[in-house]
Amino acid sequence: MSTMQTSHRALSAVDIVAASTADVLLLIGRILLGWIFVRSGWGKIFDIPAYAATFPARGLPSFLAYIAVPAEFFGGIALILGLATRYVVLVMIVFVLVATFSSHRYWEFADAAARRGQDSSFYKNLAMLGGSCSYSLSAQAA
Numbered sequence: 003m004s005t006m007q008t009s010h011r012a013l014s015a016v017d018i019v020a021a022s023t024a025d026v027l028l029l030i031g032r033i034l035l036g037w038i039f040v041r042s043g044w045g046k047i048f049d050i051p052a053y054a055a056t057f058p059a060r061g062l063p064s065f066l067a068y069i070a071v072p073a074e075f076f077g078g079i080a081l082i083l084g085l086a087t088r089y090v091v092l093v094m095i096v097f098v099l100v101a102t103f104s105s106h107r108y109w110e111f112a113d114a115a116a117r118r119g120q121d122s123s124f125y126k127n128l129a130m131l132g133g134s135c136s137y138s139l140s141a142q143a144a
Contacts (some may be wrong), residue, residue, distance in 0.1 A: 031137060062104055
């Protein structure tokens with residue numbers, strides 16, 4: 003853990019809190035990140051063929067569903083349990099990139115409500131990418 007001090011004395015309490023809670027916050031972040039994948043993958047894992055049927059409309063071959071769904075669901079479980087997290091996070095980054103740019107192209111929607119929903123999912127996924135990239139660099143991910 004870094005013991006770097008802030009340049010402003012009034013903020014030193016923030017440094018102390020950050021240093022003393024880093025492990026707990028990384029654990030909570032990892033569990034929350036894993037949970038979103040488990041939650042999303044749960045409905046798909048039991049009917050992969052139905053989900054695969056939606057892939058051609060997204061410009062993806064159907065067989066990728068048989069890779070994506072288990073990666074999403076079991077990758078989320080691995081994150082929650084802390085198993086090979088650095089490697090799992092890398093797989094999840096690829097998964098989220100493909101999902102984001104194939105399924106959440108909000109700029110293609112004319113209907114305002116649909117566009118808002120896809121816009122929200124697109125930027126949520128970008129935030130998840132940021133969290134995944136940050137976590138992959140943490141000492142806990144090693």
